[in-house]
Amino acid sequence: MNSTQQSGAVLPSKNNHAVPLTRLAMALTLAAMLSACALAPGQKMIMPPTLPETSTDSGDPATEVQIPITTIDLKLIRQQQAARMADVKTTNDLGLFAKPTPYKLGPGDVLQITVWDHPELAAALGQPQPNAKPSDAAPGFVVDGDGNIEFPYVTKPIHAAGKSAEQVQREIYADLSKVFVKPQITVRVASFRSAQVYVDGEVRAPGAQSVNDIPMTLTEAVNRSGGFTPAADQSRVTIIRNGTSYPINVADMIARGKNPSEIMLQPGDMLHVESREDNTVYVMGEVNAPKAVQPTHNGRLTLGEALSQAGDMNPNSADAKSLYVIRQATSDKPEIYHLDARSPVSMLLANQFDLQSKDVVYVDNSGLVRASRVLNLLLPAINAGLTAAIITK
Known part of the structure; x- marks a missing residue:
């Protein structure tokens, strides 16, 4: 008996050289592990991220536009806070604040x-x-x-x-x-029949409200309509006047001590209250419970709160240093924000980073997890091949 026969089961080759099945299995396994990143099933953040650009009418081939990635740090948090302050100043400059005036008669009264x-x-x-x-x-x-x-x-x-x-x-x-x-x-x-305002959206009794001798303020209109529903997003209240929309953040006004009753509605105004369901955030990837997360009643939702509602990152498969927020995903200029969440201190930033409507929070998986998933796909095929080889012999 020669040394080749002593090594166990073998596969015949064209040159009559025997290949040990154990070595073949090891080679296939090694090749699978080396190609795990390329063959890994499921989602994975490709670095650097690129967006295919639509080809022109002249027939030029499409090009790829690289999407910039912004690191979530203290500087970015301060920029967000400054932007919120600017929104408050914009609301004050809309010209919606006025003093109550006596009711003016009109046709139909x-x-x-x-x-x-x-x-x-x-x-x-x-x-x-x-x-x-x-x-x-x-x-x-x-x-x-x-x-x-x-x-x-x-x-x-x-x-x-x-x-x-x-x-x-x-x-x-x-x-x-x-x-x-x-x-x-x-x-x-x-x-009182000459003037009305219309209230719709997330109020308990939407419909037309007659303007009478009680000043028709924003809060008066909401109260006459039964108040906000539990699904109301109080940060997204819109007044439509003469074809122009005026966004109002009622929750933020109250938090800053500004009385919404100082906003006077005019005859013909339309008041719309958005739903929290229209401004969900999607948490995907290596989290324990991927889901669509709704903002709170004041319209705010931080990255830390979204992760918490999704059951937090999966400790067995998540790559904590690869936490991303994808913004304006449906536009031609998306934005990507990155947070290295390996340190517990990073959660301080996550709890201050405000998410926006339709943001996608994505937690990437680790390289070892990708390799394991590839092996789980390939090992049944390898075992089937070995079994067939042994039966053939």
């Missing part, structure tokens, strides 16, 4: 005009309808489309639009004084 000690004039108000709906106008004098009202013994129509009830009262008194001696007159608005 219904006035109740009472002349005391003259019951014959009470009939001019009309009688309440027994089956009246809440949307029906109350009995009284309606301001017509031209902004005028008519009243008995007043020689000509009184222009009421743009005036307060007190101003209309003084004009009626001046005319009736020509007929009656010192008439006692009361003018009040029975139905």
Whole structure:
């Protein structure tokens, strides 16, 4: 018996040289380990990251644009804080803050005009309808489309639009004084129908809200609509006025001692409250529970909070030095931020780094994990090949 036969099972070759199966298995295993990084299944952050650029109409081949990576450090945190302060100043400069003013009458409003000690004039108000709906106008004098009202013994129509009830009262008194001696007159608005604001989004009772003698502030509009829902993102409240959108961060205003009641709405304004579900952050990669994470009610979500809600990094497979935040992933100019989270001190930065809507938090895997996953894929094939070789022999 020669030395080749003593080495165990062998495979025949074209040159009649025997190859030990054990050596073949070791060679295949070594080759698999050496190629693990290239063949590893699943996701892996390629360095440096590049973005294929669309080819031009002239037929030139597409080029790759390298995406810059920004390190998350104390300087970047301070830049974020400065940007938040700038947003607050922008809100103050929007021109939305105003002092309450008396209610101004408009077409469609219904006035109740009472002349005391003259019951014959009470009939001019009309009688309440027994089956009246809440949307029906109350009995009284309606301001017509031209902004005028008519009243008995007043020689000509009184222009009421743009005036307060007190101003209309003084004009009626001046005319009736020509007929009656010192008439006692009361003018009040029975139905506010000329001006409305519309509230939608994450409020409990969205819909149109009539502007009345109570100043229509931002908080008044929200309260009349039942308040914010649990899904409301109070940092993303938008006022749409004359085709222009004004973003309002209500939560930040309250935190800084600025009263949202100082923001006055105007007739025709639309107030929209966004949902927290529309501003989720996606945590992926080597975390214990990959998921879509919603911001808190004040609209803020830090990197540390997102990782915590995703069960933190997997200690068995995560590469702590390869923690990335991918921003504006759907645009042509994405941004990538990197944090080396091997030190517990780095979590201080993670707890101060603010995430934005649709950010992707990605934790890369380690090289050993990638090699192990390749072997798990290749070993069944290697074992099957060895078994087939032994059976063939």
